[in-house]
Amino acid sequence: MRIVIVEAFGGPEVLTVREVPTPEPGPGEVLVRLESVGINHADLMARRGAYKLYSGDPPFTPGLEGAGVIDAIGEGLPTDRVGQAVVLDARAPRRADPQRPVEGTYRTHYVVKAQWAIPLPPEVPRVAAGTLWLSHLTAWGCLVWKQRLAAGAIVGIPAASSSVGLAAAQVARHCGALTLGLTRFQTKAEALKILPEAAFDWVIATHNDDGTMRPWYRDVARLTDGHGVDVFFDPVAAGTYLDYEIRCLAQGGCIWIYGLLGEPGVVDLTPLIRKRAAIRGWVLGELLQDAEAATVGQMEVLRCAAQGIYAQKIARVFALDEIQEAHAIMEQRDHIGKFVLNPNA
Secondary structure, X not given: OEEEEEOOOOOHHHEEEEEOOOOOOOOOXXXXXXXXXXXXXXXXXXXXXXXXXXXXXXXXXXXXXXXXXXXXXXXXXOHHHOOOEEEEOOOOOOOOOOOOOOEOOOEOEEEEEHHHXXXXXXXXXXXXXXXXXXXXXXXXXXXXXXXXXXXXXXXXXXXXOXXXXXXXXXXXXXXXXXXXXXXXXXXXXXXXXXXXXXOOOXXXXXXXXXXXXXXXXXXXXXXXXXOOEEEEEEOOOOHHHHHHHHHHEEEEEEEEEOOOOOOOOOOOOHHHHHHOOEEEEOOHXXXXXXXXXXXXXXXXXHHHHHOOOOOOOEEEEEEHXXXXXXXXXXXXXXXXXXXXXXXXX
């Protein structure tokens, strides 16, 4: 099989494709031929050495999600599983042993326990099947499982053009909430207003064309009739950006931070006391540590994807040999939606 290996931390050039023996599934295991692998910012951070909790030390293979077709089965499994379209359980590519590097899904084939090869509903597009966990399950886990998002709540979603931002809007709307997308420039704001997968009630550009930040908290006050935002679901929160979010919070509101895209800076936390508000951190790993919740969440995401309630915006599909290009383009942050790796293209 072919596999991507990070030999040392660094730029996209450290991603190398190698030929290695194709593994054989053991008892109770299946061999999945991967055809859809989500490319995520966590992979870029791991490659740079900024996310060792995920990657460990080099050499390692990135990739936290994937889907494909079962090519072979181990002893004790029914033969009718061969040829079945499946999505890997979100727990499968995670590091079980903190002393060993991650064995991710940037590869043509992946061996996994049979119960972690989840049958894929035929209504879910195969190209998107391996991209749902880091977007929709991340959003569902925070907004539904942790926040218990109520109908009528106003949800602020920074990085609205990202796959997680688009997913969060779909999850929030399905809960009956109102969604306010935040994106850097007006060109992306206009694109999001007409994008079928963008379930936003409002979209605001946070920066001027020259890159300076606008006083966008005024737009939020105007659009929400002074109520403010009940819940922010945010990978940006830091410095002035976080300052503005705190200004925008409704009474008893909460800012959930799930990423580190913002520039650090001084923040005035005083309004949190007056508003009886909160700032909390979120990682998908919290959901995956709860076996029952992980199963319920994944089944709900697949159900909603099969019914068309959740939809993935695919920005581009890359072959395995194009992985350096994929990372380089993704770091520019100009795309809308999700990059997908098809290792067997």
